[in-house]
Amino acid sequence: MKRTSLFFAASTAIVVLGGSSAMAAPQCGLNNGQKATGEPIKVGAVVGQTGPDDFSSSADAARAYFNCVNENGGINGRPIEYLVEDDQWNPEVAGQVATKLVKDEGVVALVASGSFVEMAVNAKLYADEDVMAMASACAVAECFESKNIVSTNQGPLPSSVGAAQWAAANLGSKNVVCIGLTIPSVGPYSCGWTEKYMQSKGLSGSSILLDPGAADMNASVLETVASGADTVLVNLPAGMAAAYLKAVEEQNLRDNFKWISSTPLYDTEVPAMLGTYWDGVMNINIELTPIDRTGPDATNWRAVMDKYARPQDPRDTFSQSGYLSARFFTDALLKLDPANIDRKVVSEAIRAIKNETSDLLCGPYYVGNADRHMPNHANMMVQIAGSGFTVISGCADVDSAYLDPVRAAERDLGITN
Amino acid sequence: MQAATKHLSGAVEPDAVSSTGFVLGRYVPQLFFTCAAILLPFLVNALWLKVLTAVAIYALTAASIALLYRRLGLVSLAQVALMGCGGWVALRFAHAFGLPFEVNLMAGGIFAGLIGMILAYPALRMRGLYLALITLMAAGGFGILINVIQFPNGGGGLTGFEVRAITYMPRPVIAISDAAYFSYCMVVIAFGFLLIDVHERGRAGRGWALIRKSEASAMAAGVNVTLYKVWGFALSGFLAGVAGALLAGNLQLLDARSFPPAESVMIFALTVVGGAWHWYGAVIAALLYRLVPAFLNDLGLDGNAAYIIFGLALIHALITAPKGLAGQLSDGLKRLARRGPNA
Numbered sequence: 110m111k112r113t114s115l116f117f118a119a120s121t122a123i124v125v126l127g128g129s130s131a132m133a134a135p136q137c138g139l140n141n142g143q144k145a146t147g148e149p150i151k152v153g154a155v156v157g158q159t160g161p162d163d164f165s166s167s168a169d170a171a172r173a174y175f176n177c178v179n180e181n182g183g184i185n186g187r188p189i190e191y192l193v194e195d196d197q198w199n200p201e202v203a204g205q206v207a208t209k210l211v212k213d214e215g216v217v218a219l220v221a222s223g224s225f226v227e228m229a230v231n232a233k234l235y236a237d238e239d240v241m242a243m244a245s246a247c248a249v250a251e252c253f254e255s256k257n258i259v260s261t262n263q264g265p266l267p268s269s270v271g272a273a274q275w276a277a278a279n280l281g282s283k284n285v286v287c288i289g290l291t292i293p294s295v296g297p298y299s300c301g302w303t304e305k306y307m308q309s310k311g312l313s314g315s316s317i318l319l320d321p322g323a324a325d326m327n328a329s330v331l332e333t334v335a336s337g338a339d340t341v342l343v344n345l346p347a348g349m350a351a352a353y354l355k356a357v358e359e360q361n362l363r364d365n366f367k368w369i370s371s372t373p374l375y376d377t378e379v380p381a382m383l384g385t386y387w388d389g390v391m392n393i394n395i396e397l398t399p400i401d402r403t404g405p406d407a408t409n410w411r412a413v414m415d416k417y418a419r420p421q422d423p424r425d426t427f428s429q430s431g432y433l434s435a436r437f438f439t440d441a442l443l444k445l446d447p448a449n450i451d452r453k454v455v456s457e458a459i460r461a462i463k464n465e466t467s468d469l470l471c472g473p474y475y476v477g478n479a480d481r482h483m484p485n486h487a488n489m490m491v492q493i494a495g496s497g498f499t500v501i502s503g504c505a506d507v508d509s510a511y512l513d514p515v516r517a518a519e520r521d522l523g524i525t526n
Numbered sequence: 527m528q529a530a531t532k533h534l535s536g537a538v539e540p541d542a543v544s545s546t547g548f549v550l551g552r553y554v555p556q557l558f559f560t561c562a563a564i565l566l567p568f569l570v571n572a573l574w575l576k577v578l579t580a581v582a583i584y585a586l587t588a589a590s591i592a593l594l595y596r597r598l599g600l601v602s603l604a605q606v607a608l609m610g611c612g613g614w615v616a617l618r619f620a621h622a623f624g625l626p627f628e629v630n631l632m633a634g635g636i637f638a639g640l641i642g643m644i645l646a647y648p649a650l651r652m653r654g655l656y657l658a659l660i661t662l663m664a665a666g667g668f669g670i671l672i673n674v675i676q677f678p679n680g681g682g683g684l685t686g687f688e689v690r691a692i693t694y695m696p697r698p699v700i701a702i703s704d705a706a707y708f709s710y711c712m713v714v715i716a717f718g719f720l721l722i723d724v725h726e727r728g729r730a731g732r733g734w735a736l737i738r739k740s741e742a743s744a745m746a747a748g749v750n751v752t753l754y755k756v757w758g759f760a761l762s763g764f765l766a767g768v769a770g771a772l773l774a775g776n777l778q779l780l781d782a783r784s785f786p787p788a789e790s791v792m793i794f795a796l797t798v799v800g801g802a803w804h805w806y807g808a809v810i811a812a813l814l815y816r817l818v819p820a821f822l823n824d825l826g827l828d829g830n831a832a833y834i835i836f837g838l839a840l841i842h843a844l845i846t847a848p849k850g851l852a853g854q855l856s857d858g859l860k861r862l863a864r865r866g867p868n869a
Contacts, residue, residue, distance in 0.1 A: 159828055195823065197830070200781040205576045205820060208704065212572035230777060233694050254691035291673045291782065297689040320673055321783060 145183020149190035153210035160198025167245035167431030171221030265299035286338035404468025471504035563712035612767025634771030642763020801850020
């Protein structure tokens with residue numbers, strides 16, 4: 110009887126807490142419920158929306174957060190005017206729209222950008238104009254090797270190396286083939302460092318790089334078979350990854366390999382898209398914590414999205430990342446005198462961000478003055494299970510020589526992961 | 527031969543206008559580009575300056591296509607790939623030797639010209655659809671090759687590509703800013719159009735005119751058909767290569783995905799729409815190719831919707847404007863001029 114009472118009490122508590130968490134009002138900025146009416150502060154973002162894949166969910170989340178901030182006092186009375194441009198996965202367009210935002214619109218910063226091309230094209234522009242880009246869905250080397258770009262997500266390198274690291278330790282992988290994109294600072298960058306990781310452990314690694322416009326995945330599957338690998342690391346945008354995995358399924362080659370993936374496959378729509386074939390087989394590295402967690406930021410992210418985002422806006426890793434970038438940015442601006450907010454002041458405020466924490470991240474977030482930034486370099490692993498995902502490992506820091514300069518910068522800043 | 531071919535070359539008859547007007551008329555493209563170089567940086571904002579720089583660069587590419595189509599009746603569907611060749615060499619030279627931009631520009635142009643000469647080899651035996659297919663396959667081959675070797679990013683070795691963040695290609699010392707680089711491109715393009723004009727009015731132009739009319743007649747008249755065809759492809763390739771080097775300077779990098787064969791087909795189609803028979807047809811083609819998508823994008827519409835407009839424009843040109851929009855515009859202006867004094 111006593112045990113039954115305890116069980117009901119605990120159940121009631123879980124329901125009440127869970128319910129209160131689900132129903133929680135969004136918390137953002139000054140959180141005073143007053144609409145900001147002052148002079149708008151222009152903030153920009155460049156996303157790759159039209160093209161091989163849609164990289165706009167980070168900006169969708171940031172827009173939702175900024176809407177919430179504007180409804181709750183803004184930046185000490187001043188609303189944020191959020192301008193989002195689509196680079197169409199085209200370097201020329203990326204250069205044009207970033208020039209528009211930085212030079213014509215005079216944005217004070219870029220927040221929650223997500224693209225495969227814009228950072229490589231615009232890193233110099235951002236440095237020349239000393240505007241900080243707090244990106245959220247970065248995939249290219251320039252995101253993590255530029256003075257004026259800092260990304261909340263990890264990009265494909267830590268995610269790929271983290272997946273290979275987990276596979277070597279838990280699946281006994283000896284030879285990993287990385288399936289990536291030919292885009293120079295994406296596929297060769299992340300797959301290349303995965304190969305280096307494998308070699309540093311006395312193991313083998315190789316890469317198969319695909320043209321982003323490749324429509325037929327069968328050739329890539331045949332190359333995979335010819336690689337002689339025991340483990341396949343799928344390091345592609347979700348749409349292309351699904352096409353590749355469908356081709357593997359058609360040839361029924363699943364059981365010939367162990368399967369790991371970088372973050373893009375961590376999308377709520379992916380299990381349904383792939384069907385049951387990959388249940389309990391596909392192991393995915395995630396750059397932020399799982400989307401169904403119940404920590405303060407995880408709960409608030411969902412609440413902000415539910416109230417201020419469009420129903421069709423995805424609730425994925427990049428959305429979490431965009432939310433976090435927007436929150437860190439807002440928190441940094443709230444420390445400033447609202448009458449004296451310009452690009453120079455904002456860039457300094459962003460560089461001063463240090464030891465921000467969130468339950469959506471495995472480690473602290475910071476920016477600093479280093480010539481490269483990668484604050485987020487610890488990740489987790491999940492596995493496709495039914496219509497969702499199961500967590501199969503906790504936070505683990507990525508073991509790669511690529512991070513040596515980042516760790517040196519962290520030591521200088523007094524950051525300990 | 528000169529008198530016989532003057533009509534065929536499509537050159538303006540000197541007796542039709544005054545000699546001063548004729549000289550001025552000859553340099554209208556250069557005046558146009560010089561005025562644009564001076565005025566536009568003051569008239570448009572940073573976005574449109576960036577877009578217009580791309581327009582200027584692709585105007586040179588369209589002019590290189592129009593040259594082959596107009597003078598030799600040849601269809602090249604490899605001009606964007608030739609731009610890529612020029613851009614690759616310009617980037618490689620810039621990163622490897624640190625030479626002035628102008629040297630890299632010329633190196634890119636010369637290399638693309640050489641590739642153009644190689645493309646001319648099948649042109650000696652083929653015309654029409656078959657030549658177009660050969661050039662399209664060359665463009666496809668370039669697309670595959672460049673995805674393998676990538677554009678130089680400051681790395682070492684033959685390819686100059688390494689897995690690391692990009693080292694940007696330096697711009698000319700006199701054109702570091704976007705505004706100055708736009709003006710610089712306009713000046714280079716003015717020289718490009720002048721080069722075409724000089725060729726068309728010289729021995730090469732007379733040879734091309736006879737070849738276009740009839741290769742047999744040209745041979746009978748003593749024209750070295752092989753030489754002039756190769757010459758035409760070399761000049762066209764050179765101009766496309768220079769455009770590619772300018773494009774590399776504009777972004778200060780190049781991306782392999784910017785040079786698919788479909789882009790060569792598209793710019794050729796738009797050159798036909800713009801009008802291969804008038805110098806400003808190339809400008810219209812470039813405006814359609816780069817300004818219209820940017821305009822749609824700026825309105826918040828998908829820039830790819832421009833392809834619908836391109837399709838309609840092509841149908842319009844094929845049905846009602848065999849000399850392209852430039853031809854229609856030119857004819858319209860002539861009609862207005864004739865009507866003027868009678869009114």
